[in-house]
Amino acid sequence: MSGPNSSFDPVEVAALSEEEVSRAVDAATAAFAAAATLEELKQARIDHAGDRSALALANREIGALPPQARKDAGQRVGRARGQVNQALAARQEVLEAEHEERMLAEETVDVTLPTTRRPRGARHPITLQSELIADIFVAMGWEIAEGPVVEAEWLNFDALNLGPDHPARTMQDTFWTEPADRHVVLRTQTSPVQARTMLTRQPPIYVACPGRVFRTDEYDATHSPMFHQVEGLVVDEGISMAHLKGSLDHLAARLFGEGIDTRFRPSYFPFTEPSAEVDVRCFVCRGVGSDACRTCRGEGWIEWGGCGVVNPRVLTACGVDPERYSGFAFGMGIDRSFMFRHGLEDLRPLFEGDVRFSAAFGTEI
Missing domain, CATH: 3.30.930.10 (Bira Bifunctional Protein; Domain 2)
Known part of the structure; x- marks a missing residue:
């Protein structure tokens, strides 16, 4: 009976390599920074933090590894996903603040201006x-x-x-x-x-x-x-x-x-x-x-x-x-x-x- 494969190198799974995970983090961070509106940030989140993103697919590969290799791979992917979520939250906070300021500027009502509205009269x-x-x-x-x-x-x-x-x-x-x-x-x-x-x-x-x-x-x-x-x-x-x-x-x-x-x-x-x-x-x-x-x-x-x-x-x-x-x-x-x-x-x-x-x-x- 054969024993466990203790010499398996998880680097052999390309999606879990340190370089590939780092590139996914850099791509997500750059996409979030480039988003100029909340709509663009939403699309960037789907692309880089959604279920079909590179890091999400890499996370699925962890289950295929032998037990002794899962810990390092899981820590690596988990840190990467945490960095991506932090970058997403930070950019969303900035864009929401900008959106609120823009709405206040565009929809400001000068209450000191005379109004054309008058209360309706009534027949006696x-x-x-x-x-x-x-x-x-x-x-x-x-x-x-x-x-x-x-x-x-x-x-x-x-x-x-x-x-x-x-x-x-x-x-x-x-x-x-x-x-x-x-x-x-x-x-x-x-x-x-x-x-x-x-x-x-x-x-x-x-x-x-x-x-x-x-x-x-x-x-x-x-x-x-x-x-x-x-x-x-x-x-x-x-x-x-x-x-x-x-x-x-x-x-x-x-x-x-x-x-x-x-x-x-x-x-x-x-x-x-x-x-x-x-x-x-x-x-x-x-x-x-x-x-x-x-x-x-x-x-x-x-x-x-x-x-x-x-x-x-x-x-x-x-x-x-x-x-x-x-x-x-x-x-x-x-x-x-x-x-x-x-x-x-x-x-x-x-x-x-x-x-x-x-x-x-x-x-x-």
Whole structure:
């Protein structure tokens, strides 16, 4: 039986010779030094330190050596691979630092320069609410009528059956312009638009009149000297309270959700007879009247506005034959309707001009 080959010289394996290993180390070091970018260094690493590199192939040859020859060959190749990895890490650190400096120089932003970016504006929520209400009436076949906010006393009061002694004509409710003998006021409701409509066109009349109105109220969470109303007027043959109820039910359902209707409570207005206060069914508790409902406070209904059959005196004052025609009118606050829809308890943000408030309701343009 033959014994182990103790005289085997590992130099006979060319890949493991000291000269060949040294040349592989020199080639790798030179390739790493020549790499000018991280991409080039990556390719050099694959060529000189990857699985198919000269040193990797030499490392595989060690297993074919006899046991007494493996130690020297393994130490030689291991030192070489360590030198290659050190050279690779050193060059990579240098190139990464250069890359970071170059990126900082090329992508620097001068924060002191003026910018062309501006925050986007927003349409005011009351504007959008007014347009929504107008769209509802237009879809019903009505027209939208407008008028001046500075109005003649006769159109604001007398034509609407508000006599000279009516309390609404005092300074506590009305803004009067100077001089007083001009008899001009800031309109206290959009009803003068209805009077102008009846004076300028013949029935049938179906109009909605949204707009700003002014009263000498204190400015607080629920009152403002300037607010918004929408009033409706229908003058035609055979018009009754039933038509009024149906119109308001449709408006309530479109504004506050399907299944929301209205109820009437007897009231008094000089320009309508009979007259009623309009309540809308609570769209939160659906009229259940739960004590936990913050919107209706347990009532099940929310006060919304006023309405009634147009007083024959108003028709006569505006040149409409009350023997032939009848009509109905109603009015409610646009601001109040908006507060209902969005659960607001303070109307002051509507008038303070903070665009962040407008943008919060998804009204950006």
